[in-house]
Amino acid sequence: MALEHALLVSLSEQAASGLDLTHRFDKSIGYFWTASHQQIYRVLGRMEGDGWVHCEVVAQQGRPDKKVYAVTEPGRLELERWLAEPTVTDPIRSELMVKIRGASYGDRAAIIEQARESLEDHRKRLSLYEFLESKDYPNPDLLEGRELDICLVLRGGVRLERFWIDWLTDYIDAHTRTTTKERRP
Amino acid sequence: MALEHALLVSLSEQAASGLDLTHRFDKSIGYFWTASHQQIYRVLGRMEGDGWVHCEVVAQQGRPDKKVYAVTEPGRLELERWLAEPTVTDPIRSELMVKIRGASYGDRAAIIEQARESLEDHRKRLSLYEFLESKDYPNPDLLEGRELDICLVLRGGVRLERFWIDWLTDYIDAHTRTTTKERRP
DNA sequence: CTCCGCATGTAAGCTGTTACATGATTCA
DNA sequence: TGAATCATGTAACAGCTTACATGCGGAG
Numbered sequence: 001m002a003l004e005h006a007l008l009v010s011l012s013e014q015a016a017s018g019l020d021l022t023h024r025f026d027k028s029i030g031y032f033w034t035a036s037h038q039q040i041y042r043v044l045g046r047m048e049g050d051g052w053v054h055c056e057v058v059a060q061q062g063r064p065d066k067k068v069y070a071v072t073e074p075g076r077l078e079l080e081r082w083l084a085e086p087t088v089t090d091p092i093r094s095e096l097m098v099k100i101r102g103a104s105y106g107d108r109a110a111i112i113e114q115a116r117e118s119l120e121d122h123r124k125r126l127s128l129y130e131f132l133e134s135k136d137y138p139n140p141d142l143l144e145g146r147e148l149d150i151c152l153v154l155r156g157g158v159r160l161e162r163f164w165i166d167w168l169t170d171y172i173d174a175h176t177r178t179t180t181k182e183r184r185p
Numbered sequence: 186m187a188l189e190h191a192l193l194v195s196l197s198e199q200a201a202s203g204l205d206l207t208h209r210f211d212k213s214i215g216y217f218w219t220a221s222h223q224q225i226y227r228v229l230g231r232m233e234g235d236g237w238v239h240c241e242v243v244a245q246q247g248r249p250d251k252k253v254y255a256v257t258e259p260g261r262l263e264l265e266r267w268l269a270e271p272t273v274t275d276p277i278r279s280e281l282m283v284k285i286r287g288a289s290y291g292d293r294a295a296i297i298e299q300a301r302e303s304l305e306d307h308r309k310r311l312s313l314y315e316f317l318e319s320k321d322y323p324n325p326d327l328l329e330g331r332e333l334d335i336c337l338v339l340r341g342g343v344r345l346e347r348f349w350i351d352w353l354t355d356y357i358d359a360h361t362r363t364t365t366k367e368r369r370p
Numbered sequence: 371c372t373c374c375g376c377a378t379g380t381a382a383g384c385t386g387t388t389a390c391a392t393g394a395t396t397c398a
Numbered sequence: 399t400g401a402a403t404c405a406t407g408t409a410a411c412a413g414c415t416t417a418c419a420t421g422c423g424g425a426g
Contacts, residue, residue, distance in 0.1 A: 002412085002413065002414090003413080003414090005283065005287075006283045008287070008290075009283060009286055009287035009290065012287065012290050017377075017378090018377075018378070018379090019376070019377055019378080029283070029286060031277070031282070032277055032278065032279040032282035032283060032286075033277075033278055033279070033282070033283050034276040034277070034278070035414090036414080036415070036416090037377095037378085037379090038379075038380085038414090038415080038416085039413080039414060039415080041378065041379060041380095042379085042380095042414095043413095045379095060376090060377095062376095062422085062423060062424085063375095063376055063377075063422080063423075064376065064377045064378075064421075064422065064423095065377080065378090066376085066377065066378085067377090067378080076290070079287065079290050079291065080290065080291045080292070082284075082291075083284055083287060083288065083290065083291030083292065083295065083296060084291055084292050084295045084296075086299065086302070087280050087281050087284060087299050087302075087303065088280075089281075089303060089306050089307070090278055090279050090280055090281070091219040092216070092217055092218075092219070092345065093217065093218055093219070093275055094217040094218070094275050095272050095273075095275055096272050096274075096275070097216070097217035097218070097338055097341060098190065098191045098194060098214070098217060098218050099267075099268055099272060100334055100337065100338055101194055101214060101217075101334055101335060101338050102190075102193070102194035102197065102264065102268060102334075103268070103331075103334050104330055104331040104334060105193075105194065105197050105261070105264050105265065105268065106264065106265045106267075106268030106269060107265070107268065107269050110268065110269045111268060114271065114272050117271070117272075118272065118274060121274050122274070145289055146288075146289040148359060148360070149285055149286055149288050149289060150286060152285065152355070152356050152359060153282055153285055153286050155352070155355070156282060156352045156356075159348055159351065159352050160277070160348060160352075162348075163344055163345060163347075163348040166344065167340070167341050167344050167345075170337070170340070171337050171341075174333060174337060175333070187384085187385060187386090188385080188386090202405075202406090203405075203406070203407090204403095204404065204405055204406080220386085221386080221387070221388090222405095222406085222407090223386090223387080223388085223389095223407080223408090224385080224386060224387080226406065226407060226408095227386095227407090227408095228385095230407095245404090245405095247394085247395060247396085247404095248394080248395075248403095248404055248405075249393075249394065249395095249404065249405045249406075250405080250406090251404085251405060251406085252405090252406080
């Protein structure tokens with residue numbers, strides 16, 4: 001794919017401008033897909049050319065005009081087609097993991113420090129996600145359909161952050177243990 | 186970064202040809218970084234141009250010659266420099282998650298089926314990783330340094346697969362529950 | 371008066387994917 | 399004979415990042 005279909009999903013939920021979409025990608029749909037504003041604008045342009053979305057210029061008071069995009073019938077059909085298409089498992093890319101694997105070719109202490117920073121980052125995200133979960137979905141058992149989907153994706157975000165926190169804690173502990181052993185022979 | 190540094194890590198462990206590296210990226214270092222052979226050859230060429238690696242043509246019997254690459258001193262320094270550099274948290278990209286979020290705009294049953302296939306895929310990988318873990322690192326508490334690093338990265342792979350398995354099981358269950366409710370009103 | 375947010379974009383470049391290509395050897 | 403493995407690559411394209419650009423209005 002790429003971004004096109006993520007935008008179609010987001011615009012199906014609610015028509016939006018490029019900047020609106022950028023903000024949405026900083027949260028919600030952004031738990032599992034990221035995009036910069038430049039890329040969003042470019043792709044929106046292409047999608048308009050393909051007739052997947054239609055754009056309306058909306059004047060605002062005290063602010064620049066904005067172009068509000070909505071999904072067209074061809075866009076809806078394209079989304080439907082894509083959703084039914086088989087999905088290949090996404091490749092994983094973690095720079096930190098590569099660094100950790102190569103730690104013995106450089107300054108290990110610096111890499112452990114990077115792991116600590118990453119841990120902090122993941123803890124902050126977890127807090128945010130847990131806050132959103134308790135605020136928006138206090139009774140997940142009662143949900144169905146679209147709301148259930150969105151809640152489950154958020155829960156996926158929570159679990160993924162927990163994975164990182166658990167693993168990074170383990171990593172730091174394992175190397176602290178080693179260091180302690182070396183210091184008390 | 187990108188691939189350059191992953192190749193420097195892999196070549197630091199052991200000098201190798203393009204194809205050797207491709208095989209390594211299908212496992213071990215490939216748990217958290219993937220690359221196709223085409224890209225590896227191209228990047229190796231660039232790295233040679235930059236003087237980070239040095240290549241020696243090795244003749245073989247009954248097989249084509251191969252170009253064995255090894256890290257040079259400038260390459261080693263570059264790796265060291267990169268390892269000490271701060272790391273930004275890698276963005277996550279999951280096509281399946283986007284599809285799940287958009288499931289209500291298409292055929293939900295088809296998407297649940299894709300989730301089932303993905304679950305199978307992750308179960309297979311988990312089996313492989315667990316096998317490698319028990320084979321290569323039966324006593325993780327005794328490890329130190331480079332071996333410990335490599336073992337911990339593998340354990341990260343195990344945990345990441347478990348995350349996917351747990352979450353996908355939850356997702357499928359939640360929607361099966363919903364369907365059952367609807368069928369028995 | 372400076373910085374921040376709103377709102378849109380362009381241009382250059384890097385990274386990665388897909389498809390194609392060659393030629394030898396080994397195995398069923 | 400056909401397929402797979404070894405071994406290397408080219409070419410075209412798609413996707414994404416980084417840096418730059420503009421202009422208005424509001425807050426401090």
